[in-house]
Amino acid sequence: MNLKIWHKMIIGIAIPSFIAILGGVLTYVYIKDVKKRQGFVLIADDLKEQVLEVRRNEKNFVHYKNKEHFDILNTEIGQLEKNLSTISEKTINEIGEENFSRFRKTILEYFNLSNALFENYQNESISTEKVREEGRELEAFAVSGKHAFELSTNFVLHLRILEKNYMLYRDKKSLDALHKGLAELKNLIPFCNECIPYADSLHKLISLYEKSGAALNELQGAGNALEKITGEVADRERQKINSFLNLTPRIVLAVILLLCTLGPFFVYETASYIVAPIKRLVDITKKISEGDLSQRAAIKEHDETYSLAMSFNTMLDHLQLMHQSLEKSIELLRKKQEQLVEAEKLASLGKFAVGVAHEINNPLAIINEKTGLIKDVIGMSDDFPLKNKLLDTLVGISDSVNRCRVITHRLLGFARRTDIPVEIIDINSLLKEVTGFLEKDIFYKSIKLKFNFTDDLPPIESDKIQLQQVFLNIIKNAIDAMEDGVIEITTGMKSRESRDIIMVSIRDTGHGIPEEIQKNIFEPFFTTKQKGKGTGLGLSITYGLVKRLGGNISVKSRVNEGTTFFVEIPVKAEAVKV
């Protein structure tokens, strides 16, 4: 994914935030709903309260059965209807239209039933008066005794008690007792015309009472239905509130849990996603600091770290290049330093040698003169025993002095001039000349001489005598190093590009120089020759001469295979103070 860091950060923050907001909104919606439902419950409770009030008045009305209480009941029903009409359409729709229409219908029914009951009650009271009147007349008739059959006063009184009981209790027991009395009265009717009005009025009353009871039952049923409807609505809303209240803590808990688990997860993922390229860079810097400059930052993301990694890599490229060239320079410097140390060592050795030579020369000169004087004196004197022996001994001293002189005079070759007498020299002919000096040695040792000359070499401006000395020393060493072998002398330019430095190599097939002493061979007094055969100064003087002419000398050798000396000579000699 090619996302910028801030995109990544927004994703990391947005997801937990979204969860939190979702939870909050859900909770808000639920609580709002609960509040609304609470309003519904209140409305339902209010209605129920009013229904109960109506029922209370209904009971009063049923008890007193008069117009006053009927009016109060009607007022209450009107109040209920009025209150119902104040409830808004919206609320009605939300609670449930069918509940309200049922409620309204039931109220209307209730109202009609109460009216019917009231009418019945009014008929009842007329009928009751009639019964009482007929009863009193029958009582009077019975007491008069004008009847022709057995109509006892007691029986009539008994009937009247039953009648009163029924009016008072209106229950089945008293009704049954009354029916029994009425059945007895019925038996008398064929004989007693006076009994008929009382019986008829009683029958009418009973039917009226029964009708009232049925009406009352209907009314009570409607009342109960009203109570039930309001109760149902209230219960239903309460239930909803309860379920919401149960759900809300769960939602809140779920959101908290989600935030606690997913939140850190998302933040961690995003953070590591953002940090990953930086971490890789850090790892690489660690490796680099341990010296591995070949490390490069992997470029995977195209966010802000992309350009960082790119410039980091570019920096590393430069650094590596610089490091490499630095290493090369150091290597070069080290070599130069080694050469310098070597040269310095040789120079100081040379100075030391010159100093020693100077100091030795004076006493040597005294020995030389004293010996010479003795020789002179003895030579002039007459023969005496051991004269010749003495003279021989003196010659021995003189020879030793001479040997010392050779050494000290060669040592003085180290004391160098600063200017170089310049001649134009053809190196090839100079080498021919030098080998010419050594012709005899070469011939006697039956050594083959091979020239490997490059023809068009530039002429050298340098000190001819010194150059001769250089090659004389080297070639003489080569001759000394072998019996019948080959000496090959090669000339050429040091490099193809420049014509500034001429390279001469002198290869022999002699016994070679062991590697461990190759670095010593240019030091004064270092020799592998037998005592008395070499001074150990040849190569050190050669070295000094070559350096003085601005050139260089090096050696490559293998034991039993031979030795090659490489002499570099600048075409134009510059005075070099070593």
Next chain:
Amino acid sequence: MKKKKDIKVLLVDDEVEFVDTLAQRLKMRDLLVDVVYNGEQALSFIRKTSPDVIVLDLKMPGLHGIEVLKEIKKSASEIQVIILTGHGTDKDEDEARRLGGFDFLRKPADIDLLVAKIKEAFAEKVERAMTAIAFAEEGALDTARKIIKKEE
């Protein structure tokens, strides 16, 4: 050519043992030898008498041989000077030759070589003197001719 005995040599060297022995040996070889032990003595010596050849050391207490050579060439250029030193470097040799030194030998030197050099130096001195005389004679003749011509 003068006989050997007539060649006057002055040895200048601070190394007493050396210079005295050398003087004896040179005397045995029929040279007239005088010895001084430093540069100042050498210079005061040549103010009194004029040697033919001076054998001069370089490194001495007091005046250095090169200074002595310069002084000699200034005041008595006809005296030939051979440097004989134990401290001679190539540079010294160049310097000495440039200042008119006849030759440059290093100690210890072979006695025969030294004697030969002294003779050569003396011959050189004589030749130069002869040339000078010849020039002088030529000049005198010229003058004489001019005078004669004038009188005529």
